[in-house]
Amino acid sequence: xxxxxxxxxxxxxxxxxRLTLPHFTCQTPLFMPVGTQGSTIKGLTTDQLETIGCxxxxxxxxxxxxxxxxxxxxxxxGLHKFMNWKRALLTDSGGFQMVSLLHLADITExxxxxxxxxxxxxxxxxxxxxxNIQNNIGADIIMALDDVVKTTITGPRIEEAMYRTLRWxxxxxxxxxxxxxxxxxxxVQGGLDPVLRDICVRGLVERNLPxxxxxxxxxxxxxxxxxxxxxxxxxxxxxxxxxxxMGVGYxxxxxxxxxxxxxxxxxxYPTRTARFGSALVPEGVLKLKQNAMATDERPIDxxxxxxxxxxxxxxxxxxxxxxxPMGSQLLSYHNLSFMARLSRDLHMSIxxxxxxxxxxxxxxxxxxKGDVPKWVHxxxxxxxxxxxxxxxxxxCQHDAMEAAGVDxxxxxxxxxxx
Amino acid sequence: MxxxxxxxxxxxxxxxxxxxxxxxxxxxxxALLLSTRKGLPAFMSPDLLSSLPxxxxxxxxxxxxxxxxxxPSKTISNxxxxxxxxxxxxxxLVAAAGESTECLPSSDAxxxxxxxxxxxxxxxxxxxxxxxxxxxxxxxxxxxxLADEVPAWVNEKRNKTSVERxxxxxxxxxxxxxASGRNSLGVxxxxxxxxxxxxxxxxxxxxxxxxxxxxxxxxxxSVEERCSLLNAVTDCLPLEKPRIVSRLGLPxxxxxxxxxxxxxx
Numbered sequence: 145x146x147x148x149x150x151x152x153x154x155x156x157x158x159x160x161x162r163l164t165l166p167h168f169t170c171q172t173p174l175f176m177p178v179g180t181q182g183s184t185i186k187g188l189t190t191d192q193l194e195t196i197g198c199x200x201x202x203x204x205x206x207x208x209x210x211x212x213x214x215x216x217x218x219x220x221x222g223l224h225k226f227m228n229w230k231r232a233l234l235t236d237s238g239g240f241q242m243v244s245l246l247h248l249a250d251i252t253e254x255x256x257x258x259x260x261x262x263x264x265x266x267x268x269x270x271x272x273x274x275x276n277i278q279n280n281i282g283a284d285i286i287m288a289l290d291d292v293v294k295t296t297i298t299g300p301r302i303e304e305a306m307y308r309t310l311r312w313x314x315x316x317x318x319x320x321x322x323x324x325x326x327x328x329x330x331x332v333q334g335g336l337d338p339v340l341r342d343i344c345v346r347g348l349v350e351r352n353l354p355x356x357x358x359x360x361x362x363x364x365x366x367x368x369x370x371x372x373x374x375x376x377x378x379x380x381x382x383x384x385x386x387x388x389x390m391g392v393g394y395x396x397x398x399x400x401x402x403x404x405x406x407x408x409x410x411x412x413y414p415t416r417t418a419r420f421g422s423a424l425v426p427e428g429v430l431k432l433k434q435n436a437m438a439t440d441e442r443p444i445d446x447x448x449x450x451x452x453x454x455x456x457x458x459x460x461x462x463x464x465x466x467x468x469p470m471g472s473q474l475l476s477y478h479n480l481s482f483m484a485r486l487s488r489d490l491h492m493s494i495x496x497x498x499x500x501x502x503x504x505x506x507x508x509x510x511x512x513k514g515d516v517p518k519w520v521h522x523x524x525x526x527x528x529x530x531x532x533x534x535x536x537x538x539x540c541q542h543d544a545m546e547a548a549g550v551d552x553x554x555x556x557x558x559x560x561x562x
Numbered sequence: 563m564x565x566x567x568x569x570x571x572x573x574x575x576x577x578x579x580x581x582x583x584x585x586x587x588x589x590x591x592x593a594l595l596l597s598t599r600k601g602l603p604a605f606m607s608p609d610l611l612s613s614l615p616x617x618x619x620x621x622x623x624x625x626x627x628x629x630x631x632x633x634p635s636k637t638i639s640n641x642x643x644x645x646x647x648x649x650x651x652x653x654x655l656v657a658a659a660g661e662s663t664e665c666l667p668s669s670d671a672x673x674x675x676x677x678x679x680x681x682x683x684x685x686x687x688x689x690x691x692x693x694x695x696x697x698x699x700x701x702x703x704x705x706x707x708l709a710d711e712v713p714a715w716v717n718e719k720r721n722k723t724s725v726e727r728x729x730x731x732x733x734x735x736x737x738x739x740x741a742s743g744r745n746s747l748g749v750x751x752x753x754x755x756x757x758x759x760x761x762x763x764x765x766x767x768x769x770x771x772x773x774x775x776x777x778x779x780x781x782x783x784s785v786e787e788r789c790s791l792l793n794a795v796t797d798c799l800p801l802e803k804p805r806i807v808s809r810l811g812l813p814x815x816x817x818x819x820x821x822x823x824x825x826x827x
Binding site: 187189191192195438439441451452454455456457459460462463464467468469470473474477 | 599600602604605607608609610613629631632633634636637640641647648649682
């Protein structure tokens with residue numbers, strides 16, 4: 145075990161914690177940006193990531209092994225040194241990329257067989273090999289190779305994958321050469337079946353790992369199933385260890401999962417949506433490509449303190465997005481700042497005993513008409529957070545005026561929960 | 563804008579060191595202007611730009627034609643011009659109409675009304691009035707006048723026409739300028755003809771400009787030609803005003819840079 149996890153505050157299932165890793169001491173809940181082609185977040189430097197407030201970033205094992213190769217990284221002192229990132233790193237097992245990027249992947253008991261994209265030769269990624277690569281890379285947290293199956297698939301494959309994941313975790317543990325400086329997280333599989341999920345949770349908890357991830361979600365399942373799996377897993381996983389929901393995601397999903405007791409998240413969404421010209425704002429998403437943006441002299445988000453919102457208007461960003469790489473860069477910067485602020489808000493609101501107020505405020509701004517989705521209602525009930533007054537429509541002409549670009553903050557002060 | 567030559571090379575060489583002062587920023591010359599796309603250097607947002615050496619990295623070359631479609635002029639003015647729009651209040655922004663990657667001069671389509679450019683928004687004809695509208699809302703620190711830059715292989719007649727148009731457009735731009743040319747850089751063209759180059763340089767020097775933009779290079783002339791052409795031009799320019807030359811190629815071509823230094827730029 146190479147981490148310490150201390151819960152500093154709670155609200156029902158939600159927790160604010162301090163996660164001490166070899167390279168950095170983090171505050172949870174937290175969002176982890178994803179690096180591609182190695183670990184660089186497209187368009188941003190490590191200095192900028194630090195300024196933004198990123199605490200942990202994901203390195204992509206598959207890409208790193210392909211180029212420059214994990215052995216080279218190890219020879220040069222590990223990925224932290226290689227990319228000049230002082231804070232924490234997490235690497236995935238490489239399995240997901242293989243399954244999602246390569247069309248002819250075949251999963252057997254031995255491992256994942258696939259065609260090398262370099263020369264077409266058959267290659268095999270075993271649990272041992274995955275851990276070996278991740279040991280070379282040197283991240284603070286490494287992920288077990290799991291047999292990942294999309295939740296949209298049904299049938300015996302899900303059960304097979306869940307049991308195989310448990311057999312593979314033992315092979316991962318045996319292969320792990322640096323447990324004193326790298327934390328191996330197990331991944332709970334089992335599709336949408338509560339029985340399978342329960343078996344998997346108990347199996348992994350028995351292995352006494354430093355932390356646990358909830359995998360196999362964020363792949364197209366309906367939201368109602370999604371939150372139930374998260375709720376079930378967080379209820380069964382140990383209190384005193386971090387819980388990581390893989391592939392999540394949208395700010396709303398992160399708020400809900402945090403209310404249900406999860407601590408860590410990763411997703412390509414904020415950076416990918418930036419490259420398509422969309423900025424994350426408290427109300428949802430601002431599409432900079434829209435014609436209306438060409439004359440809009442406001443920043444993306446007047447309440448955002450990031451470098452982009454302090455310097456740039458929507459009008460200027462509109463002329464950049466999808467035409468100039470600078471547009472992607474600036475939007476990625478803003479979107480990651482947004483996610484870092486969301487993480488901070490979650491941590492602080494739980495710590496300071498105002499988590500329900502934060503959740504209500506968040507939902508009111510995202511759903512000013514009061515149309516909070518049913519699945520969020522259901523999840524919040526289990527989380528023990530009363531969101532009833534976010535679900536009645538406000539009486540003011542908020543939407544119409546907002547669309548016209550009129551600043552109505554002086555006419556329409558935000559309502560406060562009693 | 564203030565410019566002063568601080569030191570001249572001895573023994574007849576023309577190279578000189580100088581100091582360019584704009585607002586509170588001062589840059590020693592010879593200096594390099596960083597090229598930009600829509601006002602920002604490629605991949606360098608303002609927070610990264612500030613980590614480059616100062617004050618040298620304060621000089622940016624901005625192309626007004628990058629903004630020919632969006633944002634609208636009124637929006638740019640409302641925002642407060644280039645410096646505010648780009649988030650670079652302390653930088654020295656020098657505007658010139660054509661540049662080597664995004665806004666190539668398209669001399670075939672240029673006519674007596676305006677200069678044509680291949681812009682990211684397609685081919686555009688820019689008249690002096692269009693250009694000065696952009697300049698007045700962008701408010702760069704210095705701006706080069708609209709010019710007819712032609713490749714080295716055009717015939718004598720076309721080359722002569724390019725000089726006539728460039729001078730006419732210079733006068734038109736100054737006339738349309740609220741500051742009557744106080745921050746202008748007169749553009750010198752003339753292609754590969756020493757005679758035309760000298761003629762243009764002499765004529766431009768007579769106008770009320772703050773400095774000179776030596777254009778028409780990087781359009782097919784040979785490296786050897788360049789030196790004699792530049793020499794001819796600088797011979798006709800007043801010593802006390804700054805001279806900018808564009809599109810000379812990679813800094814790695816050391817022997818050619820050396821010549822240019824000698825030519826007094």
